[in-house]
Amino acid sequence: MEQPAVMNKKRVQTGSTTRAFAKPHVIEEWVGKVYTALCILVLVITIGAIVYFVSSRGLATFFVDGVSLGGLLGGLKWEPEGDIPLYGALPFIFGSFSTSVLAALMAAPLGMCAAVFMTQIMPGFGKKVLQPVIELLAGIPSVVFGFVGLSVVVPVLRAIFPGQGIGIAAGSIVLSLMILPTITTIATDALAALPRGLKEGSFALGATRWQTIYRIVLPTTLPSLLTGVVLGMSRAFGEALAVQMVIGNSPHIPHSLFESASTLTSAITLDMGNTVMGSTHNNALWSLALILLSMTFVFVFVVRFLERRNKR
Template identity: 60%
Template structure:
């Protein structure tokens, strides 16, 4: 066999080996994802198939007592307060955090890029790496007492959870917003300035509109992280399974009740199946957020 034939044979074998390795890796990932989805779904639907709980009561009921039975002999699994708490803290955190994050991204990329990249960007990256338990402990030590002294109540509630989540998702949305703004071609900026637009007009009318899909993706990604956050919110929200009438009253989320109760239930019992139903809802909401991110990521203004 000549050297040329040997090199050709080696390249063919290397390519086949790479394809086999890639296909095997992808297949394993798909199998793991399907297995997790099937396992959580089978456990989550047990509340309605085995324990005969009502799906309507699950989404509209206001009492969460899976260990008790109603007059019809079905578990009391009204998850509306938990759903309300999860969406409340997520939406409020996104509303507060989005303008701050986009403004910080604009400052670091368009107004003071050197200072932003040398000083602010490392700080943002440091905030991303802080564990959630640290945010929760800071919220428990600082935010809750502050709210108790100035707004009344116990300090635990939607307001405390919103503040903690806002600080948590701020670096995530800021980093992704910076990537979206930096992806705008320099030719578009130069064309706007060449037509006589000021820097602020270019930022507002050109850069923000061009990077809008990326900015929306960053916001949705931050909301996905906020919706699935458990420990930090659990430490400051109060974990009361009621629909609060004010921001300073204790509330609860899907993740807080799930993390508190999973270690104290028996597999196969109604209480355990109800918690798996909450886990299934969290999984489905994560899929919804992923689909939204994928749709927004395909949009292009230019």
Template identity: 75%
Template sequence: MAQTTLKTSDKRITGKHHFAEEWVGRIYTTLCVLFLVTTIVAMVYFVASRGLTTFFKDHVNPLELLTGLKWSPEGEPPMFGALPFIFGSFSTSMLAALIAAPLSFCAAVFMIEIMPKFGRKYLQPVIELLAGIPSVVYGFIGLSVIVPFFRDVFPGQGVGIAAGALVLSIMILPTMTTVATDALAALPSGLKEGSYALGATRWQTIYRVVLPTTLPSLMTGVVLGIARAFGEALAVQMVIGNAPFIPKSLFESAQTLTSAITLSMGNTVTGSAHNNALWSLALILMLMTFVFVFIVRWLEGRSKL
């Protein structure tokens, strides 16, 4: 009887202990979520309030900012045309994705479908190692290797859209390859076995079954790579030339939104029209990030259908 009472008492103590642990975990998780949400809302509010000051306080036309071709905030009269920066960001990001996407798809197919043991053991660690290299190293290598090569082979000084896109393509390759590898690895084996049973070869199975089925997930990796390239500043700044004009070729100097902000933010006075215009560029970057996130979520929903 005493032993039964003791066991019952132990169970009650254990139950109370588990109940306390559960509530501690819930409170801690809730606080973490609230902190994250508060941080995100505060950042969005801060950037938006500063970025919109250009339109409400300095009376800059939003259409002029988005479509204007001349950037001269300190001039008389001041000009706030950010289209060259927007064009530079989109052109380098899209071109980098066009270069990196085929390489990432081929690497993923090699690691999953052709030589999984060799690919997973040697190729995947090498590709993932690229993600840990600082961006300044990429920029320095691009400035020392890619720019002189373009200068010797193509007309111009070597800096420009092409150099920036090539550097960015190497930087976003690990992200796109990792997403593509995970998508191919998660494909049900029954689809491939059914294709083989119908007499299809390995290559026919890859480009008629594997790639079409995983296309939404592969495009998710591409969009994530574009978002990564769109927000890069230092590496692109070192090789793109930083000229606030729309280039006529891939080998002419240009400038991106991120490089325009980093080059000028430290030389402006807080509250000035120039400083507010730079915050407007940051607002454009933030809005484009949200667009990329929504596209990724939409593609993820398509992949689950």
């Protein structure tokens, strides 16, 4: 192999010394660099293409078809096939937000307490048995969650509360089960990563385990715990299938938690097959997708912000 230019200084010396400092790994280095660069390029192009495609379609609703932005975001009626087509997406936006917020509200305390139990109270058993079980929960396909929701949650709700059992309540219960592993796993990692010195410092001052947990452990890890909740919410926001199976899918803002409602994702999956590419109805669905995408970005930013606060 040729001596690279960097080795110029050595070249003055004898040939054997120069060889001793040769760079036999240049090709390996380059292969590695090029390969990893290609991988990242594929990722960037894919993401860029998705964002471009969704935006161009989603924005066409407003710029080409003349639907007003306020009418879409604030409109209460979704009747794309009516005599006067109406594209009010507020019921879907409301459904998405209410199900994911309620799901997070239910799953966050459960997940955090489970994480506290696994890391602070029974670390051995928690690590060996509970954590794998929770990770297993994360691997269950969403259709199974939806099916369980349909055959267990909905009938139970129907028996206890007025209405058919379907609706926001059923949707958020199913979602809370789905995001529980996300919240628990992130909370567990955060709690386990807490420096031992902090807890010992608290114990050494005569604090009990509970005092240490709620005065030191939880406040210190709060940003990471919230990161888990936001990631869980973002998963709930994007989940389509399981919610769609139990929420009822009528495009109205419901009057109670037990009345049929709809979400952005379920509206897209249900309607997409029935529309013609390029039609206003189709573009309006892309607008819904654009809303979903923007919300995902918001969630990512919130997570970033929390992580930065955590590092400090």
